[in-house]
Amino acid sequence: MYVKICGLRTAPDVAAAVAAGADAVGFVFTESPRQVAPELVRELLTEVPEGVLSVGVFREEPAAYVRSAVLASGVGAVQLHGSHPPAAFAELRDVGRKLARATAASVAAGSACGDFGEDLLILDSPVPGSGEPWDWSQLGAEPPTGRWLLAGGLNPGNVAEAIAAARPWGVDVSSGVEARRGVKDPALIAEFVARAKA
Secondary structure (H helix, E strand, C coil): CEEEECCCCCHHHHHHHHHHCCCEEEEECCCCCCECCHHHHHHHHHHCCCCCEEEEEECCCCHHHHHHHHHHHCCCEEEEECCCCHHHHHHHHHHCCEEEEEEECCCCCCCECCCCCCCEEEEECCCCCCCCCCCCHHHHCCCCECCEEECCCCCCCCHHHHHHHHCCCEEEECHHHEEECCEECHHHHHHHHHHHHC
């Protein structure tokens, strides 16, 4: 099970995710309590070993900003969250990074990873970024094909149930491993990764 820990902001956050065995770490460049500057992310990436994917998260920002933030930070992947058209992914392909498309599961029903030219597909709750649990079983009957991650309302207490219901390739968590909004809890990160991979 592929596990992404998103919304990291500090060196201890990154260290906790890496020590827990996360496969990917996410940094939010869009306006949010978890927002970080590209220059800080470049520093944090010195703690990320080879083989752990670093992801820059964007929502509705212009392609020029996405491009400059990616190059300034050095992240290995670009995640476009929201209603980006296929052309937005095509426009960023030459940046030479993996591309992730994050969208509401209801919008992407019956879709496959790669439909928009993305390398990873992330299916979130009907209200993406809300952290609210939702009916993951709706994906279980006809899950997407390819490399797709389940997101939205996941936490250590429900991730095993969510995986059984939706049968994703991976999972993505942010608020579900926080002590309070925007502040990660190393113990919750470790528990989440362990339960997801079990």
